[in-house]
Amino acid sequence: MKDIPPQDPHWNSAMEWLLWLQESPDDEELRAACRAWQQASPGHARAWRRAERVWRLSGQLPVTSQGRWPGARRRRAVLIGSALAACLALLMVLLPWHGHGELDNDKGAPRQWVLEDGSRVWLLGGSSIRPRFDADHRHLELLQGEAFFEVTPDASRPFIVQAGDSRVEVTGTAFSVALRGPALSVAVEHGSVRVKDPRRDTLLKGGERLRLDGRDGRCVRDRVPPARVAAWRRGELIAEDQPIGELLEQLRPHYPGWILLQDPALADERVTGLYALQDPQAALEALVQPHGGHVESWSPYLLVIRR
Incomplete structure (x- = not known):
């Protein structure tokens, strides 16, 4: 199932505002706060317009009908969940189909491919790559999401992964590359890779990770246990004194719908x-329960975290 592209960082926030307004249609303060959020940046305004358009086009719950809803809160939750399920189905039609030999994985379980040179690639849910191989080069472009590569050695044909403005060059090794908006992360399980971007040229070896922020050029190089590199291939989410909000972003690609966090303070709690x-859903419950949170399933495509 296709989802809103992760390069739109405001989509989830727009949907949260839409849900809150549907739950409290007469709350003028909430409406004023939503207008202020939309006016805070052009990105907010675009995400809001898209959320409204998808909601209306679903044909399930026109925004103009909100005043006629039954009063029971749980009934509203069920109706919202049904509408969101319809919206998700509609997005498969609205979002463009790229083609051109790309490999895509919709949200959900990771998938694995064997490339023509024998190299293997695993794609996290919501990720896609574009391979281009010829007699002299093995070139792949990470379009979005995260991929893990296990490269067959071939010194005569460099293996290059392009991710945004950065290039990752190898001959034979195993490593992951994640591209989320302007943020790039490269982690090496074994072997070595060279990461090149407009500002630097960095050699990484097994157990090392490089994180780049394309907005301000900030670069962090640290160590990571090789077993933790792309642990999602084994169905594992490993947390070591990390905020729930950060882990939630790592978990989202594995759920085929939306996950909404209604208590922003819960995102800062560490686990x-x-x-x-x-x-x-069980992983979410285990994450938030120690801090008084719980997960509600509003539909097969919507989980809401409350505290």
Whole structure:
């Protein structure tokens, strides 16, 4: 199932505002706060217009009908969930189909491919790559999301992954590349890679990670246990004193719908543990329960986290 592209960082926020307004259609303060959020940046305004358009086009719950809803809160939740399920189905039609030999993985379980040179690639849910191989080069472009590569050695044909403005060059190694908006992360399980961007040229070896922020050029180089590199391939989410909000972003690609966090303060709470990604709802419950949170399933495509 296709989802809103991760390069739109405001989509989830727009949907949260839309849900809150549907729950409290007569709350003028909430409406004023939503207008202020839309006016805060052009990106907010675009995300809001898109959310409204998809909501209306679903044909399930026109915004103009909100005043006629039943009063029971749970009934509203069920109706919202049904409308969102319809919206998700509609997005498969609205979003463009790229073609051109790309490999795509919709949100949900990771997928694996064997490339023509014998190299293997795993794609996280919501990720896509564009391979272009010829007699002299093995070139792949990471369009979005995260991929793990296990490269067959071939010194005569460099293996190059392009991600935004950065290039990752290898001959034979295993590593992951994640591209989320302007943020790039490269982590090496074994072997070595060279990461080149307009500002620097960095050699990474097994157990090293490089994180780049394309907005301000900030670069962080640190170590990561090789077993933790792309642990999602094994269905594992490993947390080591990390904020729930950060882990939630890592978990979202494994759930085929939306996950909304209604208590922003919960995102800052920190947890440590090993969580199974095969059941994203159970993993969410385990993440938030120690801090008083709980997960409500409003439909097969919507989980809401409350506290």
